[in-house]
Amino acid sequence: MLWACILLPQLALDAVLRGRDDPDAPLVLLSGPAQRRVLQAVNPAAAALGLRAGQPLTTAQALAGHFTCVEHDPAAIEPLQQLLAAWAYRFSSQVSLHYPRVLLLEVESSLGLFGPWPAFEARLRAELRALGFRHRIVLASNPVAARMLANCHDGLALDSPEQTRAALEQLPIERVGLPAEAASAFARMGLRRLGQVMALPREALARRFAAAVQLHLDRLLGVRPMALAFYLPPDRFDARLELNFDVESHQALLFPLRRLINDLAAFLAGRDCGVQRFTLHLEHAEGPDTCVAVGLLAAERDPLMLFELARGRLEQLQLGAAVRNLRLLADDLPAFVPQHSELFDPRPQQNQPWEQLRERLRARLGDGAVRSLATEADHRPECAWRLDSASRPAPTLAAPRPGWLLAEPQALSGVGVTLLTGAERIESGWWDGGDVRRDYYRVQTPAGLYAWAYRNLGEDGPLWLQGWFA
Amino acid sequence: MGAVLSLDGLLDQQRVWKGRPQARPLGLQPTGHAALDAALPGGGWPAGALTELLLAAEGCGELQLLWPSLARLTASGERVVLVAPPFIPYAPAWQAAGVDLRQLSLVQAAPAEVLWAAEQCLRSGSCGAVLCWPHKADDRALRRLQVAAESGQTLAFACRPQQAALNPSPAALRIAVDARPAQWRVLKCRGGLAPAAPIACPGRG
Numbered sequence: 001m002l003w004a005c006i007l008l009p010q011l012a013l014d015a016v017l018r019g020r021d022d023p024d025a026p027l028v029l030l031s032g033p034a035q036r037r038v039l040q041a042v043n044p045a046a047a048a049l050g051l052r053a054g055q056p057l058t059t060a061q062a063l064a065g066h067f068t069c070v071e072h073d074p075a076a077i078e079p080l081q082q083l084l085a086a087w088a089y090r091f092s093s094q095v096s097l098h099y100p101r102v103l104l105l106e107v108e109s110s111l112g113l114f115g116p117w118p119a120f121e122a123r124l125r126a127e128l129r130a131l132g133f134r135h136r137i138v139l140a141s142n143p144v145a146a147r148m149l150a151n152c153h154d155g156l157a158l159d160s161p162e163q164t165r166a167a168l169e170q171l172p173i174e175r176v177g178l179p180a181e182a183a184s185a186f187a188r189m190g191l192r193r194l195g196q197v198m199a200l201p202r203e204a205l206a207r208r209f210a211a212a213v214q215l216h217l218d219r220l221l222g223v224r225p226m227a228l229a230f231y232l233p234p235d236r237f238d239a240r241l242e243l244n245f246d247v248e249s250h251q252a253l254l255f256p257l258r259r260l261i262n263d264l265a266a267f268l269a270g271r272d273c274g275v276q277r278f279t280l281h282l283e284h285a286e287g288p289d290t291c292v293a294v295g296l297l298a299a300e301r302d303p304l305m306l307f308e309l310a311r312g313r314l315e316q317l318q319l320g321a322a323v324r325n326l327r328l329l330a331d332d333l334p335a336f337v338p339q340h341s342e343l344f345d346p347r348p349q350q351n352q353p354w355e356q357l358r359e360r361l362r363a364r365l366g367d368g369a370v371r372s373l374a375t376e377a378d379h380r381p382e383c384a385w386r387l388d389s390a391s392r393p394a395p396t397l398a399a400p401r402p403g404w405l406l407a408e409p410q411a412l413s414g415v416g417v418t419l420l421t422g423a424e425r426i427e428s429g430w431w432d433g434g435d436v437r438r439d440y441y442r443v444q445t446p447a448g449l450y451a452w453a454y455r456n457l458g459e460d461g462p463l464w465l466q467g468w469f470a
Numbered sequence: 471m472g473a474v475l476s477l478d479g480l481l482d483q484q485r486v487w488k489g490r491p492q493a494r495p496l497g498l499q500p501t502g503h504a505a506l507d508a509a510l511p512g513g514g515w516p517a518g519a520l521t522e523l524l525l526a527a528e529g530c531g532e533l534q535l536l537w538p539s540l541a542r543l544t545a546s547g548e549r550v551v552l553v554a555p556p557f558i559p560y561a562p563a564w565q566a567a568g569v570d571l572r573q574l575s576l577v578q579a580a581p582a583e584v585l586w587a588a589e590q591c592l593r594s595g596s597c598g599a600v601l602c603w604p605h606k607a608d609d610r611a612l613r614r615l616q617v618a619a620e621s622g623q624t625l626a627f628a629c630r631p632q633q634a635a636l637n638p639s640p641a642a643l644r645i646a647v648d649a650r651p652a653q654w655r656v657l658k659c660r661g662g663l664a665p666a667a668p669i670a671c672p673g674r675g
Contacts, residue, residue, distance in 0.1 A: 352594035354549055358575075360590060365583055371576040375561040385561035391571055394562045403533035403564065404557035448650025449530050450674070467560060468529025 002108035002159055005146035006088070006124070007136040011101045013041040015076045018132030019241055021255040026067035030057060040072040070244070077101070079239065083263055085231040087131065090270035091124070096143070096228040102150070104143045104228065117157055131266060132259075140164045142222035144177075151175045161222055168220060169195025176220065182213045194220075233271050237278075237330040239263055246285070246322035250315050253282075253323065257314065258307055260328045265303035274299025274336030280310060283325040292317060295367065296359055299334045305356055312363030379428045380436050381405060381452075381466060399424045399442070402452040402467030409464040412453050416446035417463065427457070442469065484511065484661030499625060502538020505669050506654065510643070511662030515539065518623040519642035520616040524632045524657070528556050530649040531671055532629055533567075539625070540599060541568030548598025551591045553577045554584045556603055573598075581605040585614070592618035592626050599625040613640040 008014070017023045026046035032038040037057035049064035060067070081097055088095045091114060094106035107120065114120040121137055128135045136154040140146035141164045149156055149167055152175055158164045168176070171194045174183045191197050197205075198217065206214055218224040241256045257280070268275055276299045282290040292313050300306060352360075358370050374391040378384045384394060385405070399421070423439035437457040445451055450469035455461070480486050500507050500514040507513055515521055523532050540550050550573060552559060565571055579587045588602035592615065600619075604611065607630065619626035628641070635646055635657060644657040652674035656664045 352596060354594070354596040357590060357594040357596055361577060361587055365577070365579050365587060369578050369587075371578065373559060373561050373564070373571050373574055373576055375565055375571065381560070385558070387576070391561075391565075394565065397562060397566065401563035401566065402560055403537070403567070404529050404555075405560040406557055447527055447530075448648075448652065449527055451529075468557065470529040470531055470533040 001106055001141070002111075003140055003143040003146045004105045004107045004121075004124075005138045005140070005143070005150045006084075006103040006105070006128070007138075007147075007150040008084070008101045008103075008133055009136060010041055010134055011077050011080060012072060012074070013043060014133050015073075015080050016070050017043060018259060019243075019256060023132075026051070026064070028060065028067055028069055029072040030069050031072040076242075082234075083239070083267065084131075084133070086233050086270045087127070087266040088270070089231060089233050090266075090272075091120075093230075094228075095231040097231055098143075098228050099147055102147060104147065107139070117159070121155070121157070127266075131262065140167075142219070142226075143228060144216075144219040144226055145222065148176045148220060151177075165221060169193060169198065173197060176216075178213060178216060179210070182209055185209070233267075235333065237264055237267050237275075237328070237333070240325055240327040242325050243323065246324065248319060248322045250317070250319070253314065253326065254311060256326050257310060260326060261307045261310060262303050264328060264330060265301055265306065268301040268333070268336070271333065272336065273333045274301045275306070275330050275332065276300075276334055277332045278310075278328060278330035280314070281325075281327040281329065282319070282323045283327060284321040285324050287321060289327075290317065290320070290323075294363070297362075298355060299336050300359075301336050305359070309359055309363045312360065316364070379426050380434065381426070383429070383434065399440075400469070402450075402469045404468040404470050406466055406468075409454070409466045411461075412443070412445075412451070412463040412465040414462060417453075418444050420444055420450075425457075426454075440466075487662065499539065500542075501535070502542065503535070503669075503672065505672075506535075509656060509665040509669060511659055515625055516642040516660060517625070518620050519660070520612065520619050520626040520628060520640070521643040521645070522612070522634075522639055522641035523627060523629045524635045524644060524646040525629055526632050526647060526649040528629075531647050531652060531674060534671060534674070535645070535647060535654065536601070536627065537564075537567040537569065540574075541570075543598040543625075544570035544573035546598075547573065549573050549575060549596060551575045551577060551597050551600045553588045553591065553600065553602035554579045554581070555601070585611050588626070588628075589614055589618045592622045592624045595622035595624060597622075597624050599627065601627045601629065603629050607634075609638065609640065616640045616642070 013029060016029065017027065024045055026043065026049055028042045028046050028051060029040040030037050031040040039051060039053055039055045039057065039060055041053050042051045046067050049067065051060050051064060051067065084103055085095050085097055088103050088105055092105040092107055092110050096104040098104060111117060111120065114123065117139060124137060136150050138146050138150040138153055139157040139159065140149055141158065141161045145164050145168055148171065152171060156167065158167055173186045173192060173194055176194050186197055215224065219226050239260055241260055243256060247253055264275065277295045280292040294310050294313050361370050371387040374386055374389045375394040376384055376386050377392045377394060379395060419441050421442040423441060425439050427437045429435050438454040439457060440452060440454045443451050443453050443463065451465055452467035452469065453463040453465045455463055498514065498517045525532055544550055554577065561571060577587050584602055584604050585607065588600055591597050591600045607628065612628065615626055615628060632646055642660040646655040646657055648655065652671040653668040654671060655668045658664055
């Protein structure tokens with residue numbers, strides 16, 4: 001088995017940066033008590049100003065004037081780790097979050113599909129970059145070795161135990177994850193590299209050090225296996241983005257929305273499912289959330305399309321109050337069936353399939369805006385058609401029917417109207433309360449239009465106009 | 471006039487009038503009415519362009535003009551979209567005219583959204599024909615439809631009242647539909663002179 005270790009060296013900083021639309025502005029994370037604020041992490045722009053992690057805030061303010069301070073929030077990291085695990089689940093069925101801020105993937109079984117490894121690695125890096133995470137990737141023959149090699153290397157690929165062992169022997173002793181007192185004891189003994197420690201007789205090492213040291217060394221070499229807890233993807237997607245400031249316009253919501261939708265798409269791709277219905281919660285400082293429900297007719301997972309739809313719904317909304325947080329909830333995650341498309345498309349210039357167009361129209365015009373038409377087996381004109389169903393064979397018609405039907409019959413003034421045909425009687429519906437007994441005529445109006453009009457049986461009133469022979 | 475123009479290009483763009491050829495080839499989008507096809511320069515509807523139908527009144531014969539084309543398009547699996555029709559399309563009659571109802575879609579839009587919806591349908595390129603009934607469409611709105619029809623290579627039809635015939639329009643083809651007498655008058659057609667004589671509607675009058 002081959003294990004890839006993806007180390008995320010600055011997850012806390014990435015968590016903040018990916019929520020902002022100006023990641024190149026100087027930004028620092030702060031931690032510590034109110035009396036002694038300390039810089040927890042700095043982004044490259046802030047580092048260029050001379051700021052370093054560990055500096056007190058007062059020193060930083062003396063060094064540089066303009067930088068953004070964000071409170072370090074350890075709780076924000078956990079949802080991101082879950083998201084990354086969901087993303088990695090797409091590439092491997094064995095994903096472990098055993099070490100903090102680290103993804104361990106078993107990749108040998110995935111190489112047939114995504115391989116060879118250089119291409120696979122390039123894909124992992126490209127997707128992580130798109131998601132906004134800085135990372136280091138190392139491939140080794142066992143998970144513990146991959147994790148420890150990632151401390152010192154990036155892009156290392158070792159596909160046999162011998163190569164892994166050779167690389168491990170070069171590692172400095174304090175970087176291999178040994179307990180701190182054991183590492184400092186080795187260093188004081190003059191053993192600077194792991195190779196020197198591994199050359200020691202096993203019995204002597206067991207006598208001098210705790211059992212945990214030998215166990216760790218064995219696991220590093222893959223002699224003893226390690227039990228890892230594997231990630232299981234949840235059945236729903238729930239992500240929340242804190243905006244940290246009050247947003248009152250749609251435009252400013254689009255960037256965080258795009259970020260959330262991209263996360264959703266990464267999650268869906270990992271689970272190999274689509275989303276049919278999701279809800280955007282716009283959380284305000286006070287009062288209930290504003291909910292925007294986005295529904296689709298078929299499951300989809302293309303981030304661009306989902307974003308376009310959510311944007312269409314969002315732009316219709318009147319924001320009553322400023323938005324503090326944005327939350328995306330998706331419960332309904334049916335299996336995703338990719339669009340069937342022809343190799344030789346009869347319409348090569350088609351740049352948007354009908355399903356996508358339909359969703360776009362529904363997003364702006366409302367859920368019931370796009371309808372289909374069908375015939376119904378009924379003689380009454382108002383019952384002979386219906387929306388959104390399969391057609392039933394219509395009764396054979398003795399006389400032609402008009403192409404346009406009026407929603408409500410209108411009285412037709414009798415002046416100048418000529419009857420063109422004799423009466424066609426339609427008498428039906430006594431069983432369902434919609435009883436009609438009418439004589440239908442094809443008539444011509446003074447303006448020269450051909451109309452379909454009726455007179456109720458036994459009445460002597462005006463003709464009722466019901467359709468146009470257009 | 472330094473640039474060398476290829477003759478084929480000029481002829482393809484239909485910017486040079488060639489006189490009347492003896493045997494007219496069948497157009498890409500025949501209207502289904504032989505007399506009308508003969509009168510139009512492309513032998514049918516201008517493909518990938520806007521056609522304006524100027525109606526004497528709603529329901530004065532526009533469906534009779536369009537049904538053969540819609541039947542042909544739906545039968546070949548193309549989608550036909552009606553954007554904000556003024557009445558309910560009466561399904562049995564449309565079916566009797568040969569239109570495959572499974573390929574027919576109805577978009578109900580508020581008057582302000584009609585042009586947007588029609589433009590989206592045209593631009594997507596996934597429809598064979600788009601019929602729309604715009605309210606108060608001006609020159610710019612029609613030009614947008616024309617450009618969208620070109621980019622999506624879709625037949626576009628805009629039904630408007632006949633009062634609009636006096637205003638200039640960017641549509642490639644303008645046909646006035648009269649009720650009394652029942653006839654079609656080609657007011658403008660790109661790529662040829664508009665025939666002077668009106669064409670009688672078959673089966674009316």
